[in-house]
Amino acid sequence: AVQHRLWPEIDKMVKQQVAMARMGIGECGTGWQLFAEDGEMKMYRREEEVDGMVVDPLKAVHVVKGITGHEVCHYFFSPKYRYDWETTLEHMTVLETISDDTLMFLQTHKRIWPASQREAVFWSHMRKLPNDQDRDGPDMWTVVNNSTEDPSHPANVGKCVRIYLTVCLLCQTRVHPPKDGTPITRDNVSCKITYCSVVNPGGWAPASVLRAVYKREYPKFLKRFTTYVINQTKSKPIMF
Numbered sequence: 001a002v003q004h005r006l007w008p009e010i011d012k013m014v015k016q017q018v019a020m021a022r023m024g025i026g027e028c029g030t031g032w033q034l035f036a037e038d039g040e041m042k043m044y045r046r047e048e049e050v051d052g053m054v055v056d057p058l059k060a061v062h063v064v065k066g067i068t069g070h071e072v073c074h075y076f077f078s079p080k081y082r083y084d085w086e087t088t089l090e091h092m093t094v095l096e097t098i099s100d101d102t103l104m105f106l107q108t109h110k111r112i113w114p115a116s117q118r119e120a121v122f123w124s125h126m127r128k129l130p131n132d133q134d135r136d137g138p139d140m141w142t143v144v145n146n147s148t149e150d151p152s153h154p155a156n157v158g159k160c161v162r163i164y165l166t167v168c169l170l171c172q173t174r175v176h177p178p179k180d181g182t183p184i185t186r187d188n189v190s191c192k193i194t195y196c197s198v199v200n201p202g203g204w205a206p207a208s209v210l211r212a213v214y215k216r217e218y219p220k221f222l223k224r225f226t227t228y229v230i231n232q233t234k235s236k237p238i239m240f
């Protein structure tokens, strides 16, 4: 099949983002602050500014029982579920179906007073990764979202300020087979989730407002999303 024009960028970005997501917080360089904790979920951020704008990188690690990495990535990637769990979303359009595991999105997010409303244009790619550490261990799954230009949707033409985001959701399934050799149930699976994101707000917004919004929104977002996946999958066969 003919390669899509974005494929080289997507492949490079996915490999780069997964390598970074797999590094522990300690290896990721200094300056990570733990700013939210809720049970197994730990959320870290680094305070960084570009041209006076807050672009604080975020890294969250979470372990969720009863779901697999494939299921987490499936519900994160598929547009048909997004309005169910993404509370800050105002509108979402699939601009292009690049392949069955790669889409291009236009999203507008609810306005955060006093900043102006934001929108994002990004490609989203879902991929199963070989578990190169433990060959017979379960595979890893990832979704990477990365802002891109779309000639038919130029930035900052309408009322929305265009943000620039790079997001990596990396999931590692863990299976604890029952001792008595009975079939594996959801009680025997869990998923280690690493969520990394860098959002450049695109236009000026007060640092104090942005940091307060990130502090409030990211823990809520990850908690709500993982709870959504648990509820969507509990009565369905396990998707490995």
Ligand SMILES: CCCc1ccc(-c2ccc(S(=O)(=O)CCO)cc2)cc1[C@H]1C[C@H]1c1ccccn1
Binding pocket: 086, 088, 089, 107, 109, 112, 115, 118, 120, 145, 163, 165, 167, 197, 199, 201, 205, 210, 213, 214, 217, 218, 221
């Ligand atoms: C000024 C920037 C406002 C703002 C715009 C957008 C986003 C955002 C976009 C995409 C994704 S995602 O993980 O790719 C899931 C698909 O939607 C997460 C977050 C975050 C913020 C900031 C407000 C923060 C926030 C954090 C988490 C969830 C929602 N909002």
